[in-house]
Amino acid sequence: xxxxxxxxxxxxxxxxxxxxxxxxxxxxxxxxxxxxxxxxxxxxxxxxxxxxxxxxxxxxxxxxxxxxxxxxxxxxxxxxxxxxxxxxxxxx
Numbered sequence: 843x844x845x846x847x848x849x850x851x852x853x854x855x856x857x858x859x860x861x862x863x864x865x866x867x868x869x870x871x872x873x874x875x876x877x878x879x880x881x882x883x884x885x886x887x888x889x890x891x892x893x894x895x896x897x898x899x900x901x902x903x904x905x906x907x908x909x910x911x912x913x914x915x916x917x918x919x920x921x922x923x924x925x926x927x928x929x930x931x932x933x934x
Contacts, residue, residue: 852925852933862930871906888912
């Protein structure tokens with residue numbers, strides 16, 4: 843049997859370069875879209891408002907942009923709770 847140890851450099855969101863931050867933002871918004879049941883969330887929340895705006899405009903492909911526009915603070919709070927690899931992938 844062999845034991846192998848690997849060392850990772852991990853970063854906080856604010857330490858990432860712009861490209862890595864963009865990747866992290868896109869991944870977080872994609873996660874929110876994939877795992878949120880928009881029919882069950884508070885109808886007064888900004889997240890629901892983003893969803894309704896994309897439905898109203900008949901542009902569901904812009905949902906991520908609406909979420910970033912209306913829920914930026916929430917998304918950034920989520921992003922700052924993780925550690926990342928240099929490319930913006932979440933370090934698990």
